[in-house]
Amino acid sequence: MTESANKVPGLNMLSNEHHESLFFVWKVRQGLVNGTPIELVGDYCVWYWKNYIKPHFCREEQVLFSFIAADDKLMVQLKQHRKDLHELFMELRQCADPLLIGMFASLLEFHIRFEERIFFPYLQQKLSPAESEIAFSLLKNIADPVYTWKEPFWQPK
Numbered sequence: 001m002t003e004s005a006n007k008v009p010g011l012n013m014l015s016n017e018h019h020e021s022l023f024f025v026w027k028v029r030q031g032l033v034n035g036t037p038i039e040l041v042g043d044y045c046v047w048y049w050k051n052y053i054k055p056h057f058c059r060e061e062q063v064l065f066s067f068i069a070a071d072d073k074l075m076v077q078l079k080q081h082r083k084d085l086h087e088l089f090m091e092l093r094q095c096a097d098p099l100l101i102g103m104f105a106s107l108l109e110f111h112i113r114f115e116e117r118i119f120f121p122y123l124q125q126k127l128s129p130a131e132s133e134i135a136f137s138l139l140k141n142i143a144d145p146v147y148t149w150k151e152p153f154w155q156p157k
Helices: 003-007 011-034 038-067 073-094 098-126 129-140
Strands: none
Touching: 011 038, 011 098, 011 129, 038 073, 038 098, 038 129, 073 098
């Protein structure tokens, strides 16, 4: 967990989800290295987007984005990352291409690092203690079901 997540308790949950998504990135890259059929890796990316990334983005947008002005420089950058990720995802959904999957994984990793290293510390500076409590209350009341992927293609055979 990041230092900023410790100062704003509601960010702990999001940081944990970021950790899971970095593990997703590793799994995708490992699958590509292992020679896993690209369709299977593509299916995994679609599944992960629908079950984890999209709900995570919705949670952040519903709660955290309400505390920062829409035209804030970092908010604009964050929204652009998400737009780029969504566009790559839509292309990947149409065609499971190794290059596209690699780009998607790299952009997701970059986005997560940006949130953890830049946006979360910025957010914790901006939020008052009362706003931190509100964010924490809202975030802890929004929980995603846990899903499990059927085939661990990232493991060596």
